[in-house]
Amino acid sequence: MAGTSGTKTRSSAPKKAPAAGRSRGASTRPPAGRSSRGATAAKPGPRKKQPPLAGVARAVSQVWHGLGMAAGTLARAVGRNAASARELDPAHRRDGAGLAVFALALISGVALWFHAAGALGDAITGLFRLIIGNAAMVLPPLLLAWSIHLLRQRPQPERRGRLLVGCGAILLTLTGMLHLWAGSPQREAGWAHAGGVIGLLAGELERVLPASLVLLVLFLLGAFGTLVVTATPLNQLPEIVRGLFVHSAGKGEDAPHQSVAERLHLKRHPAQDQDEQPGDDAADSEIDPFLADPFPAAGRPATKRRAAKAAQQEQDPAEFDAATEILPDPATAEVDAEAARKPRRPRVVKAPVEEDLPPISRPTQLELNGGAGMYTLPSADILGAGSQHLEHTRANDEVIAALSQVFDEFNVDCAVTGFSRGPTVTRYEVELGPGVKVERITQLTRNIAYAVKSPDVRIISPIPGKSAVGVEIPNTDPEIVMLGDVLRSNVALRDHHPMLAALGKDVEGGFVVANLAKMPHLLVAGATGAGKSSCINSLILSVLTRATPDQVRMVLIDPKRVEFAAYQGIPHLVTPVITNPKKAADALAWVVREMDMRYEDMEASAVRHIDDFNRKVLNGELTAPPGSERVYTPYPYLLVIIDELADLMMVAPRDVEDAVVRITQLARAAGIHLVIATQRPSVDVVTGLIKANVPSRLGFKTSSVTDSRVILDQPGAEKLLGKGDGLFLPMGASKPARIQGAYVTDAEINAIVAHCREQLQPTYREDVTAPVAASKEIDSDIGDDLDVFLQAVELVVSTQFGSTSMLQRKLRVGFAKAGRLMDLMESRSIVGPSEGSKARDVLVKPDELAGLMYTLRNGGTADDLVDDEGDDPDEDGSSEPAPF
Numbered sequence: 102m103a104g105t106s107g108t109k110t111r112s113s114a115p116k117k118a119p120a121a122g123r124s125r126g127a128s129t130r131p132p133a134g135r136s137s138r139g140a141t142a143a144k145p146g147p148r149k150k151q152p153p154l155a156g157v158a159r160a161v162s163q164v165w166h167g168l169g170m171a172a173g174t175l176a177r178a179v180g181r182n183a184a185s186a187r188e189l190d191p192a193h194r195r196d197g198a199g200l201a202v203f204a205l206a207l208i209s210g211v212a213l214w215f216h217a218a219g220a221l222g223d224a225i226t227g228l229f230r231l232i233i234g235n236a237a238m239v240l241p242p243l244l245l246a247w248s249i250h251l252l253r254q255r256p257q258p259e260r261r262g263r264l265l266v267g268c269g270a271i272l273l274t275l276t277g278m279l280h281l282w283a284g285s286p287q288r289e290a291g292w293a294h295a296g297g298v299i300g301l302l303a304g305e306l307e308r309v310l311p312a313s314l315v316l317l318v319l320f321l322l323g324a325f326g327t328l329v330v331t332a333t334p335l336n337q338l339p340e341i342v343r344g345l346f347v348h349s350a351g352k353g354e355d356a357p358h359q360s361v362a363e364r365l366h367l368k369r370h371p372a373q374d375q376d377e378q379p380g381d382d383a384a385d386s387e388i389d390p391f392l393a394d395p396f397p398a399a400g401r402p403a404t405k406r407r408a409a410k411a412a413q414q415e416q417d418p419a420e421f422d423a424a425t426e427i428l429p430d431p432a433t434a435e436v437d438a439e440a441a442r443k444p445r446r447p448r449v450v451k452a453p454v455e456e457d458l459p460p461i462s463r464p465t466q467l468e469l470n471g472g473a474g475m476y477t478l479p480s481a482d483i484l485g486a487g488s489q490h491l492e493h494t495r496a497n498d499e500v501i502a503a504l505s506q507v508f509d510e511f512n513v514d515c516a517v518t519g520f521s522r523g524p525t526v527t528r529y530e531v532e533l534g535p536g537v538k539v540e541r542i543t544q545l546t547r548n549i550a551y552a553v554k555s556p557d558v559r560i561i562s563p564i565p566g567k568s569a570v571g572v573e574i575p576n577t578d579p580e581i582v583m584l585g586d587v588l589r590s591n592v593a594l595r596d597h598h599p600m601l602a603a604l605g606k607d608v609e610g611g612f613v614v615a616n617l618a619k620m621p622h623l624l625v626a627g628a629t630g631a632g633k634s635s636c637i638n639s640l641i642l643s644v645l646t647r648a649t650p651d652q653v654r655m656v657l658i659d660p661k662r663v664e665f666a667a668y669q670g671i672p673h674l675v676t677p678v679i680t681n682p683k684k685a686a687d688a689l690a691w692v693v694r695e696m697d698m699r700y701e702d703m704e705a706s707a708v709r710h711i712d713d714f715n716r717k718v719l720n721g722e723l724t725a726p727p728g729s730e731r732v733y734t735p736y737p738y739l740l741v742i743i744d745e746l747a748d749l750m751m752v753a754p755r756d757v758e759d760a761v762v763r764i765t766q767l768a769r770a771a772g773i774h775l776v777i778a779t780q781r782p783s784v785d786v787v788t789g790l791i792k793a794n795v796p797s798r799l800g801f802k803t804s805s806v807t808d809s810r811v812i813l814d815q816p817g818a819e820k821l822l823g824k825g826d827g828l829f830l831p832m833g834a835s836k837p838a839r840i841q842g843a844y845v846t847d848a849e850i851n852a853i854v855a856h857c858r859e860q861l862q863p864t865y866r867e868d869v870t871a872p873v874a875a876s877k878e879i880d881s882d883i884g885d886d887l888d889v890f891l892q893a894v895e896l897v898v899s900t901q902f903g904s905t906s907m908l909q910r911k912l913r914v915g916f917a918k919a920g921r922l923m924d925l926m927e928s929r930s931i932v933g934p935s936e937g938s939k940a941r942d943v944l945v946k947p948d949e950l951a952g953l954m955y956t957l958r959n960g961g962t963a964d965d966l967v968d969d970e971g972d973d974p975d976e977d978g979s980s981e982p983a984p985f
């Protein structure tokens with residue numbers, strides 16, 4: 102037993118030992134060589150008789166092993182340092198690559214052409230020949246050209262793909278031709294002297310096509326490769342050939358020396374090319390400060406050819422343009438011919454010149470209706486002139502230089518081709534090279550801001566009507582735009598409409614005016630100090646200098662109390678300037694009544710617009726309905742200006758919103774126009790309903806992008822500069838135009854107001870600010886339920902479904918309350934009587950809802966709504982319009 106157990110013990114010991122050995126070996130496995138040696142040592146075979154040179158061979162083998170290990174160690178060391186090698190400056194890496202390619206060109210040249218490059222040269226030659234056959238003979242000069250390119254030029258990753266495809270196609274053609282030329286060798290030895298392995302592809306093609314067609318395919322492939330390498334689209338080829346022909350006839354002396362890439366560059370980088378003109382700044386700047394070269398040298402050597410070209414352009418731009426036009430120009434593949442003929446310096450972009458047209462004068466004396474005599478309009482000459490507009494200053498040159506430098510530094514292929522200097526900002530036009538994304542410029546906004554030392558850089562892409570990106574940069578030397586200049590401009594003088602308002606100047610220096618009657622309502626918003634009040638003053642003064650009180654009457658609402666104080670007592674006012682927010686709400690209600698009355702007159706006279714009504718009245722074509730004692734007189738435009746909507750919305754939000762919405766929805770045809778200003782363009786002030794009905798917007802600087810979105814439905818106003826710098830989005834426009842608002846001084850306001858006051862005393866209407874609640878009282882049966890009742894009415898009329906259970910569900914009210922609301926609606930002729938379980942008939946149409954809500958809020962019924970529309974206005978004394 103003991104012996105058995107002893108045997109077991111012994112037998113188990115050797116089993117464990119290898120296991121332990123394996124586990125150790127797993128972590129520190131010896132090299133294969135060594136383990137095999139070990140194996141040989143452990144199991145020595147029968148000893149062979151060694152030859153006499155065996156010792157030498159063993160020594161050589163050991164030396165070889167030693168060398169191998171040393172090489173391995175070296176490789177590992179290099180591997181470990183590879184990370185730091187990768188951190189090498191890209192320029193050095195590129196130099197290294199260029200020199201390596203140069204060495205390859207040299208060795209392969211000596212090997213291929215002179216067979217004198219030793220074993221390494223022969224190995225390289227053999228490899229090249231195996232792959233591309235005899236085509237290897239042209240490889241050394243190509244490698245040489247590549248190495249020079251690597252050493253001299255900046256990396257151009259955008260060209261890599263094109264060159265790869267083009268060169269690949271040419272290589273396929275060349276090797277294929279060589280293969281066919283050599284008689285399509287079948288054996289490996291013949292390939293090296295034909296088209297190599299790549300040339301075999303042509304051989305494969307020959308199996309399925311006749312040789313002539315294979316040749317044709319190869320020819321087309323080669324042509325394609327050449328076109329791709331030279332970036333020449335096929336459709337441009339005739340033009341280029343024509344150009345070459347003209348040049349060879351002697352018209353372009355030096356064109357043949359100019360590479361295609363160089364010509365492309367000339368066309369596409371006008372700004373950069375002029376860096377390379379010889380230093381003639383001083384002479385230039387004497388002629389025109391703009392000609393002073395604003396671009397610092399970009400580091401490329403100036404070529405004689407470019408210098409000559411530049412000189413030619415300066416002497417005779419027209420001739421220069423003609424000469425450049427006939428150059429063979431592959432650039433026209435991407436830029437049209439018109440763009441290619443652009444002058445090479447950024448040019449001043451001018452606004453359309455309205456001054457060329459003859460001004461039309463209007464009489465300053467207009468007769469007042471009702472025999473009130475003549476009314477003399479204040480002359481615009483009372484208003485002072487602003488500073489003279491400069492189209493170009495030294496500051497522009499500095500900015501152009503800074504922009505060009507940024508584009509250069511970030512390697513963005515684009516150029517500043519023009520600029521237009523506005524009063525406060527200049528818009529620089531940047532044209533992109535082919536394949537350059539617009540985002541490359543927008544991404545640079547902060548770098549541009551840094552370079553031009555201004556945080557308020559705005560990028561417009563594209564400039565409407567142009568294939569160019571606009572970069573708007575504030576002028577370091579801004580100009581003030583005075584109202585007088587805008588009113589005296591031809592664009593203002595040519596339009597005699599009494600509601601034409603001067604807004605300011607655009608970024609091209611052109612005067613901007615807008616017809617308030619066409620807007621037809623305007624929302625002006627911006628942070629405090631942004632220039633709203635100046636703008637509103639300009640609007641009012643524009644009207645005062647152009648319109649008699651018979652033509653335009655105004656309701657001025659100024660909860661801030663001080664803004665419109667100067668206008669107190671002008672004859673254009675319907676009521677004294679309103680400063681009490683509660684009274685302002687009543688005045689807006691009066692405007693709605695006035696609007697309704699105008700509509701009634703227009704309806705009775707079958708005209709669609711107040712202008713037609715006035716024209717017919719003046720022509721004597723309209724008379725009041727028979728039995729009426731009224732005498733029709735023309736209705737003046739009614740301009741309602743609210744200086745701070747937020748103050749009104751705080752006092753009577755629902756009434757103000759209702760009235761504003763109703764006026765803005767309908768008042769256009771009635772000649773009633775609203776201008777609403779606010780410094781708090783938040784959604785609780787400028788509600789969705791108000792916004793939807795005020796189509797024209799004028800945004801001054803806002804404190805946040807959210808505010809900008811509320812006013813303009815897009816960002817941008819937060820980047821404005823304040824002090825009258827604004828974005829004007831007229832009705833129907835999708836992109837706002839940047840303007841500098843017209844400025845008017847207090848002295849000018851006082852002078853115009855004094856002139857108007859001297860002419861005529863105001864005739865105020867008493868009922869404008871009469872409280873609405875006093876005229877009609879909310880019925881007692883509605884009691885405290887007015888809000889929920891109005892909600893129920895809105896629901897029933899908009900869905901056209903008179904169901905009590907729907908009211909229960911949607912308004913979350915009980916059966917009894919929903920039934921009562923339905924009864925209230927029946928009593929006000931909104932729904933018909935109950936028909937058991939069926940839904941009631943809805944008697945008011947959805948498009949009458951706005952009017953109905955207004956009427957209900959003022960204690961009326963749907964009958965009032967219908968009756969008002971059908972009644973003779975003279976029946977009810979309140980509908981008799983009092984004379985203005």
Ligand SMILES: Nc1ncnc2c1ncn2[C@@H]1O[C@H](COP(=O)(O)OP(=O)(O)OP(=O)(O)O)[C@@H](O)[C@H]1O
Binds near residue numbers: 825
């Ligand atoms: N068009 C303009 N041109 C030059 N400066 C202007 C212009 N508009 C306004 N400013 C300057 O900005 C200041 C503030 O302008 P304004 O009173 O019109 O701003 P606001 O937006 O009405 O501010 P608030 O809401 O506080 O009344 C003016 O005193 C004036 O110096």
